[in-house]
Amino acid sequence: MTPEPHYPAGPDDRAFAPPPGCPAHGTGPGGLHRLHEVRDLRALYRRLRDEYGPVAPVLLHDDVPIWVVLGHAENLHMVRTPSQFTRDSRVWTPLDDGRIKPDHPLMPHFAWQPVCSYAEGDEHKRLRGAVTGAVETIDHRGLRRHIGRATQRLVNRFCEVGRADLVDQFAEHLPMAVMCEVLGMPEEYNDRIVQAARDMLKGTETAIASNEYIMDCLRRLTARRRARPEDDFTSRLISHPADLSDDEVGQHLRVVLIASYEATANLLANTLRRVLTDPGFRAQLNGGQMTVEQAVEQSLWDEPPFSTILGYFAKQDTELGGRRIRRGDGLLLGIAPANVDPRVRPDLSADMQGNRSHLAFSGGPHECPGQDIGRAIADVGVDKLLMRLPDIRLDCPEEELRWTESIASQHLVELPVRFSPRPQQDVRSQPSHTPMPVPQQRAAWEIGTVRGPAPAAGSPDGREAGTGAPGPARPRRPAPARAPLTGQGSAPLTGQDAARPGTAATDRTRPAGHWQRFLRWWRGE
Numbered sequence: 001m002t003p004e005p006h007y008p009a010g011p012d013d014r015a016f017a018p019p020p021g022c023p024a025h026g027t028g029p030g031g032l033h034r035l036h037e038v039r040d041l042r043a044l045y046r047r048l049r050d051e052y053g054p055v056a057p058v059l060l061h062d063d064v065p066i067w068v069v070l071g072h073a074e075n076l077h078m079v080r081t082p083s084q085f086t087r088d089s090r091v092w093t094p095l096d097d098g099r100i101k102p103d104h105p106l107m108p109h110f111a112w113q114p115v116c117s118y119a120e121g122d123e124h125k126r127l128r129g130a131v132t133g134a135v136e137t138i139d140h141r142g143l144r145r146h147i148g149r150a151t152q153r154l155v156n157r158f159c160e161v162g163r164a165d166l167v168d169q170f171a172e173h174l175p176m177a178v179m180c181e182v183l184g185m186p187e188e189y190n191d192r193i194v195q196a197a198r199d200m201l202k203g204t205e206t207a208i209a210s211n212e213y214i215m216d217c218l219r220r221l222t223a224r225r226r227a228r229p230e231d232d233f234t235s236r237l238i239s240h241p242a243d244l245s246d247d248e249v250g251q252h253l254r255v256v257l258i259a260s261y262e263a264t265a266n267l268l269a270n271t272l273r274r275v276l277t278d279p280g281f282r283a284q285l286n287g288g289q290m291t292v293e294q295a296v297e298q299s300l301w302d303e304p305p306f307s308t309i310l311g312y313f314a315k316q317d318t319e320l321g322g323r324r325i326r327r328g329d330g331l332l333l334g335i336a337p338a339n340v341d342p343r344v345r346p347d348l349s350a351d352m353q354g355n356r357s358h359l360a361f362s363g364g365p366h367e368c369p370g371q372d373i374g375r376a377i378a379d380v381g382v383d384k385l386l387m388r389l390p391d392i393r394l395d396c397p398e399e400e401l402r403w404t405e406s407i408a409s410q411h412l413v414e415l416p417v418r419f420s421p422r423p424q425q426d427v428r429s430q431p432s433h434t435p436m437p438v439p440q441q442r443a444a445w446e447i448g449t450v451r452g453p454a455p456a457a458g459s460p461d462g463r464e465a466g467t468g469a470p471g472p473a474r475p476r477r478p479a480p481a482r483a484p485l486t487g488q489g490s491a492p493l494t495g496q497d498a499a500r501p502g503t504a505a506t507d508r509t510r511p512a513g514h515w516q517r518f519l520r521w522w523r524g525e
Contacts, residue, residue, distance in 0.1 A: 034059045035068070035407050036105075041307065045070055045337040054341075055321035058332075060407070061105045064094050066311065066330040067323070072341040072359070074321040075333055078312055079364035085312045085331070087118050087366055092313045093328030109310045109408060110330075115251050117366060124365065126242045131252055132369050134236035138182065140376065147380040150177040152427035155388050162421035163395060165414050166385075167269050172198065174381050175264035175374075179257050182373065184232030185221045193217065197261050218253045222246050256370060262409070264374045266305035269412040271296055271382055273401065274303075276394045276417065285386075292383040294353045296375060301339050301352045304360035305374075306409050309333040332407075335359045387431040392419040 028034050035058050038044045045068070048056040054071025069075045078085050089110045094100045100107075112118050116127035154173055158164040173194055180189035192213070199210035221234055226246065229235035233256075237249055244252070275282050275295070284290035290298075314329045325331070338359050340348060352358070361368035368374075386392070395416040402413040422433060 028059045028063045030057075032057055032059045032065065034061075034063070036061050039405075041405065041407070042336065045334070049337065053321055053323075055323045055325075055331075062100070064100055064104075064330075066332060067320075067325065068308065068332040068337070069321070069334045070337040070341070071321055071334075072338040072344045075335075075338045075359055076363055078320065078331060079333065079362055079366065082120060082365055084315055084318045086120055086315050087312060088112060088120055089118070089311065089313060089330075091315060091328055092311075092330050093326075094330070096328065106310060106407070113251065114248065115255050117255060127244070127248070127252070128365070128369070130237055130240040130242035130244055131256070133240050133242075134233050135369050135373075137236045138233065138373070140372070143178075143182070143373065144376055144380050146181055147174070147178055147377055148384050148431070149427040150174055150181075151381050151384040152388075152425060152429075152431060153177075155385060155431075156424040156427070159388065159422045159424060163416070163418050165416050166272050167412055167415045170381075170385065171268035171272065171412075171415070172265045174268065175261045175377055178373075178377050179260050182233050183218075183221065183253060183257065184225060184230060184234045185217060188217045188221075197258060200258065201262055214257070215250060215254060218250045218257070219246070221253070222249045259368070260370055260374060263305035263368075264377045266303075266409060266411060267296065267299060267374060267378045268381055269415060270303040270305070271299040271378055272385075273412060273415055274299060275382070275386070276392070276415070277398045277401075290351075290353065292386075293375070293379050294351075296378045296382065297354075297356065297358075298352055299378075300360040301345075301355075301358045302348075303410070304335045304339060304358065306360070307334075307336040308408055309335065309362060310408065333359070333362065335362070384431045388422065388425065388433060389419040390433050392417050394418075 033044060033048070035041065035044075048058070048068065049070045054069065054074045056068050056070060058066060058068050060066055069078055089095055089112050092100075092110070095110075116124055116131055119127050151174060154170055154177070158169055164170070176194050176197060177189050180186050180193070196210035196213045200207050200214070222238070223246070225232070225234045225238055229239060234249070234253060237244065237252065275285065281290075281295070281298075285292065285295055310330075310332055312331045312333060314325045314327055314331070316327050318325050320331075339345070344357070345352075361371040361374075395418040401415070404411045404413060425431065
């Protein structure tokens with residue numbers, strides 16, 4: 001068998017002619033496509049699959065060569081074979097020989113850091129074990145309750161106006177509000193930290209300052225929890241037997257916070273856009289043929305929060321998808337193209353309900369440990385929003401929606417919506433489009449029982465002091481038609497009111513009706 005020609009690794013690679021019909025725009029040396037110059041990456045991935053198969057050569061900024069893995073099986077093999085592929089970019093040939101400069105635009109994505117995402121072997125087990133251990137202590141029932149309340153607070157901000165931008169006012173805020181609570185710093189959640197996270201991810205001129213703002217929040221949190229642990233993720237991370245240093249704790253908190261924020265914000269926006277623009281999709285939700293959880297899972301297949309992840313690197317000469325991969329080659333984990341691989345999804349219009357074999361959260365040793373948190377935020381957030389605003393609809397033509405696209409992900413810029421203005425709602429109540437006033441707290445609730453006598457001295461509940469036995473029975477009132485019963489419409493009485501004869505509270509009676517007659521019959525009166 002003649003080996004396939006090797007394309008991307010080093011200066012000794014031979015150039016080859018571009019494929020027939022390949023446009024000149026967006027191509028570099030050897031006719032390879034420059035990913036950062038392509039406007040429609042999905043269309044390019046389809047073309048590359050037809051031209052090269054499941055693994056294709058492409059170029060990054062500064063014409064740095066790399067493989068993009070398009071096949072579902074090939075991506076799974078790569079992430080599940082740490083003996084052949086690593087996340088440690090220090091073995092990448094273009095980085096090692098100086099072809100990648102320190103100011104390379106993608107340096108933040110592949111620069112090695114002392115965190116579990118880049119570690120291997122025993123060090124990976126130590127760091128990853130601490131993160132996984134902390135994640136496993138999260139109370140998911142309490143988490144979903146907090147997500148619901150955070151959703152209520154965000155909807156309360158715009159529900160009375162009748163219009164909103166669900167990206168800026170909802171999808172980009174809910175994940176940060178929840179993650180600040182999970183980490184143990186709810187007081188840090190505000191518009192400033194959301195803006196800092198946005199700024200970091202966009203790579204603007206102020207991205208370094210924004211990163212420092214977030215790291216300062218996390219360092220202060222680490223110091224507080226080191227001195228006084230509480231029941232939160234940070235305290236669990238600090239107390240784990242892995243014995244992470246303060247710097248390791250802070251760096252892992254940053255990875256957890258930013259990765260969760262970006263992925264979940266995209267997932268929320270993508271799912272809501274699908275609900276608002278696909279009548280069939282929304283009809284399935286409204287008709288009960290599909291749950292919100294299934295809708296979120298479908299979105300993870302069709303529009304994963306991260307399109308690709310940079311990167312994996314070959315630790316030895318090997319083969320992948322029929323291509324010869326040399327030691328030191330870099331590879332892109334192709335999440336979006338793998339999710340539409342014809343070998344696993346021959347019909348893209350078919351729903352994928354109940355199928356979680358997508359690569360939205362990667363796989364293998366570096367699979368996202370917090371994926372259930374992201375799913376919960378999207379599930380609860382979408383569900384509660386639609387319950388509060390059932391008539392929500394898109395406020396612009398679908399074709400006017402805009403995205404910002406990078407090699408790593410695709411972000412919806414805005415999602416303008418309209419709905420009938422509705423009043424604010426108590427964040428502790430179940431969301432409803434017709435919220436009822438919250439009832440006042442009642443001190444005593446004794447439905448369908450005869451109010452007992454005054455409590456004995458030293459016994460606030462009316463039992464004999466020191467015995468736990470009920471006190472003497474109170475004689476019934478002589479008027480048989482007026483039983484001193486308390487029902488749902490009666491006002492609460494305190495022990496003092498019940499003990500004081502002649503007060504309005506004890507004399508408050510109601511005409512005997514069916515309920516009172518039933519109670520007397522039940523007691524044998």
